[in-house]
Amino acid sequence: MPAEELGMSTGGGEGGGGSLVDALAAVAARGSGHGMRLFRGDEEAERVTFGQLHAGAGELACGLLERGVVRGERVAIALPTSIDFARAFFGVLAAGAVPVPVPPPVRFASLDIHLKRIALVMRQSKVRVVLSDKVLGGLLEPTLGGAGGEFQILDVAMTRAPSAVYVDVAADDPALVQYTSGTSASPKGVVLTHANLLANVDAIAGGLGIDDTDVSCNWLPLFHDMGLIGAFLSPALNDAETYLLPPEDFLRDPGRWLRIISRYGVTATTAPNSGYLYALRRTPAERVPELDLSRWRFALNGAELIDPDTLRRFSAHFAPAGFRADAFLPVYGLAEGSLAVTFAPTGRAVRSTWVRREPLSRGRVETAPAGAGGEGTETGREIVSVGVPVANTEVRLVGEDGAELTDPSWVGEIQIRGDSVMRRYEDNEPATRATVRAGGWVSTGDLGFRQDGELFIAGRKKEVIIVFGQNYYASDIESVAGRITGVSNGAVLAAGMTFPDGEGLVLVAETKESDAAAREELIARLRFAVSDSLGLTPRDIVLVRRGRLPRTSSGKLQRHGVEEVLAEAGTDPVRPV
Amino acid sequence: MDTTDIVTATDVTETAVTETPVTEAAGTEAAGTGAEAIREKICQIIGDELDTPAAGLTPDQHFRSLPNVDSMRVLQIVLNTEKAFDIEIEDEVTFRVQTIGEFQGVVEDLCRQKNSA
Numbered sequence: 001m002p003a004e005e006l007g008m009s010t011g012g013g014e015g016g017g018g019s020l021v022d023a024l025a026a027v028a029a030r031g032s033g034h035g036m037r038l039f040r041g042d043e044e045a046e047r048v049t050f051g052q053l054h055a056g057a058g059e060l061a062c063g064l065l066e067r068g069v070v071r072g073e074r075v076a077i078a079l080p081t082s083i084d085f086a087r088a089f090f091g092v093l094a095a096g097a098v099p100v101p102v103p104p105p106v107r108f109a110s111l112d113i114h115l116k117r118i119a120l121v122m123r124q125s126k127v128r129v130v131l132s133d134k135v136l137g138g139l140l141e142p143t144l145g146g147a148g149g150e151f152q153i154l155d156v157a158m159t160r161a162p163s164a165v166y167v168d169v170a171a172d173d174p175a176l177v178q179y180t181s182g183t184s185a186s187p188k189g190v191v192l193t194h195a196n197l198l199a200n201v202d203a204i205a206g207g208l209g210i211d212d213t214d215v216s217c218n219w220l221p222l223f224h225d226m227g228l229i230g231a232f233l234s235p236a237l238n239d240a241e242t243y244l245l246p247p248e249d250f251l252r253d254p255g256r257w258l259r260i261i262s263r264y265g266v267t268a269t270t271a272p273n274s275g276y277l278y279a280l281r282r283t284p285a286e287r288v289p290e291l292d293l294s295r296w297r298f299a300l301n302g303a304e305l306i307d308p309d310t311l312r313r314f315s316a317h318f319a320p321a322g323f324r325a326d327a328f329l330p331v332y333g334l335a336e337g338s339l340a341v342t343f344a345p346t347g348r349a350v351r352s353t354w355v356r357r358e359p360l361s362r363g364r365v366e367t368a369p370a371g372a373g374g375e376g377t378e379t380g381r382e383i384v385s386v387g388v389p390v391a392n393t394e395v396r397l398v399g400e401d402g403a404e405l406t407d408p409s410w411v412g413e414i415q416i417r418g419d420s421v422m423r424r425y426e427d428n429e430p431a432t433r434a435t436v437r438a439g440g441w442v443s444t445g446d447l448g449f450r451q452d453g454e455l456f457i458a459g460r461k462k463e464v465i466i467v468f469g470q471n472y473y474a475s476d477i478e479s480v481a482g483r484i485t486g487v488s489n490g491a492v493l494a495a496g497m498t499f500p501d502g503e504g505l506v507l508v509a510e511t512k513e514s515d516a517a518a519r520e521e522l523i524a525r526l527r528f529a530v531s532d533s534l535g536l537t538p539r540d541i542v543l544v545r546r547g548r549l550p551r552t553s554s555g556k557l558q559r560h561g562v563e564e565v566l567a568e569a570g571t572d573p574v575r576p577v
Numbered sequence: 578m579d580t581t582d583i584v585t586a587t588d589v590t591e592t593a594v595t596e597t598p599v600t601e602a603a604g605t606e607a608a609g610t611g612a613e614a615i616r617e618k619i620c621q622i623i624g625d626e627l628d629t630p631a632a633g634l635t636p637d638q639h640f641r642s643l644p645n646v647d648s649m650r651v652l653q654i655v656l657n658t659e660k661a662f663d664i665e666i667e668d669e670v671t672f673r674v675q676t677i678g679e680f681q682g683v684v685e686d687l688c689r690q691k692n693s694a
Binding site for chain 2: 109278
C-alpha cells in the first residue's frame with residue numbers, strides 16, 4: 001500500500017507541522033551540523049547530527065511499522081542514556097506511536113522485582129513492543145519476552161529498515177506516557193500530547209533565551225521528565241548542541257561533568273540541588289582553577305527542595321573557575337505540567353525570603369529576620385524564589401476549602417493550568433479525577449506562597465519523597481514495608497527528612513517486639529525489603545510500640561504528626577518508644 | 578504536612594558523602610589474587626564505602642540489606658573493586674548480583690580470566 005494512503009510521508013516534516021518529529025525535521029532542515037553527543041567518562045563515545053537523528057528515526061519507524069506497530073500504540077523504551085535512546089524516542093514517534101520510557105534495573109538489587117514493576121506499567125499502557133539493546137534486552141527477555149512471551153523485546157540496533165517513513169499525527173495526539181509512580185497496583189502515567197511537549201519546550205527556550213549557539217550538557221536519566229524534556233528535547237528542538245553523560249558516569253565522578261562543561265564551553269545545565277552539591281563536595285578547591293566555567297549561563301536547579309546555602313557554597317567554590325552566581329536559576333516543575341512550570345527571571349542573583357518556621361508549619365507565612373535559622377534558634381527558614389510561570393502557563397494557590405487564596409500570608413496548594421499541562425493519567429480514571437479539577441486545573445500536591453508576584457515552595461502535601469531528583473511515593477514504600485513480618489498490622493509511615501547531603505527516607509514502624517536483637521533484625525528486614533524493591537535505602541528506621549503512630553479518628557494512619565513521634569524516638573531505634 | 582525543614586538527629590554527618598576525589602579513592606593498592614585474599618579485599622572495600630565493619634560482612638548478605646547503600650556507593654564499590662584488581666566489571670553483572678558472595682564470585686572469575694590470559 002502506498003505510504004500516502006496510510007497518512008504517511010517519506011520525507012517527514014511536510015505534515016501538520018505540529019508534532020515533535022516535525023519539530024526535529026525543521027531543526028534538521030537548518031543544516032547547522034549541530035547534534036547530540038554521548039560521553040562516557042571524559043571522552044566522546046558517539047555523536048549524531050540532528051539531520052542523522054531525524055533520518056534514523058524514520059528508518060526505525062519503518063522497522064516498527066513492518067513489525068505491526070500501529071498509530072497511537074504505546075511502545076516501551078528500556079534503554080540507558082545513549083544515542084540509541086534518542087533514536088528510539090523519535091523513531092517511535094515517527095511511527096505515529098507513543099514512547100513509554102521505563103527505568104533500568106537497580107544495581108545489586110532484585111532483578112525479578114524490577115521486572116514485575118516495569119511489567120505493571122507496561123500492562124497499564126497495553127505495551128506490546130519494548131525497544132531495548134543487547135544488554136538490557138538480555139535482562140528482560142527471559143522473563144518478559146521470548147516465544148509466546150507477554151512482550152516483544154526488540155534490539156533497537158536490529159530494528160531499523162533501509163527506508164524512512166514518517167506517520168502523520170495530530171498535535172493533540174499523545175506523544176509520551178511518563179510514569180511517576182509504578183509500584184502500586186494502579187500506576188500513574190502522565191499522558192502528554194505533542195502540543196503539550198512542544199509548548200513546554202518553547203516555554204523553556206523562551207524563558208531562558210536558548211538558541212542554536214547554546215551548548216547543554218546533562219547527566220539526568222532520560223526515563224524521567226527532567227532529563228527527557230530538560231536535558232534532551234529542549235536543547236535538541238532548539239538546534240542547540242546536546243551533550244549527554246550517563247548518570248552512573250556522573251555518580252562515579254562528578255568531575256567529568258564539570259570537565260566537559262569546561263572543555264566544550266557548555267552554557268546550560270539542569271540538575272537537582274543534590275547534584276550540584278555532589279559536584280561541589282567531590283571537587284577539591286585545588287582542582288577548581290583547572291576548570292573554565294565562565295561560559296556557563298544557566299544552571300537550572302529544580303526537582304528538589306532548593307537549598308540557598310548550596311547555591312552560595314557552589315558559587316563561591318567555583319568562582320575561581322569563572323562560575324557566576326547569577327547563572328543559578330531556581331525552577332519549579334513536575335511531570336503533570338510536562339516539566340517547567342515556573343522559572344526565576346534570568347540574569348539576576350538568586351532571590352530568597354526568610355519566614356518563621358513554626359507559623360509556616362501551620363500554613364501561615366510570617367517574615368523572619370534574615371539569618372534567623374542559626375544554631376540554637378531554629379526560628380526562621382530561608383526559602384528560594386522559583387520565580388514566575390513560564391509562557392502559556394497559569395499558577396494559582398488554593399486553600400484547604402478548595403477556594404483560590406487571595407491573602408498572601410497563607411500557604412496554599414499549587415495548581416497549574418496551561419498548554420503544557422496534562423489532561424489525564426493513562427487508563428486511570430480515579431487518579432485523573434483526584435488530580436484534574438474543574439476548568440483544567442491540575443493539583444500538584446506541592447505547597448507554596450507568593451511574595452511580590454513570585455512563587456516560593458514551602459513543602460509538599462503530596463506524599464512524595466525526592467532523593468537525588470527521583471520521586472518515591474510514600475504509599476509505595478509503606479506497602480512494601482508494611483508486609484514485613486514483625487511490623488504490627490502493616491503500620492508503617494514513610495517520611496522524607498532533610499540530611500546534610502539532601503533529602504532522605506525515614507521509616508517509622510510499629511512493632512510489639514521488645515527484644516533488642518529481634519528489633520535489630522526487624523530493622524534489617526525492613527531496610528532490605530525497601531532497598532531491594534525500590535532501590536532506595538532508608539537513612540533511618542525507627543520502631544515504635546503498637547498504636548504509637550498518628551491516626552485519624554477512623555483509625556487510618558496519617559502522616560501528619562509523624563515528626564513528633566520521630567523527635568520523641570531520638571536516635572536509638574532499638575530502644576522501645 | 579511539611580517535612581522538609583525537620584532536622585533529625587541521626588549519625589549522618591557532613592562526611593556521609595566522601596570528599597575524596599575518585600582518583601584517590603580506596604582500593605588502589607595491589608590486592609592479592611588468591612580466593613581468600615580476594616574475598617577479604619572485597620569486604621574491606623564494601624566496609625569502607627558503607628562505613629560498616631568489614632568483619633561483620635558475610636557472603637550470604639544481600640547488598641540491599643546493608644546500611645547506607647545508595648546508587649552512588651554501589652557504583653563506588655564497583656569502581657574501587659575494578660581498580661583494586663585491575664579488572665572491568667560489566668554493567669550487566671551489577672544488575673544480576675544481589676549478595677556479597679555473588680559479587681565475590683564474579684570478581685574471582687574475572688581475576689582467573691585475567692591471570693590465564
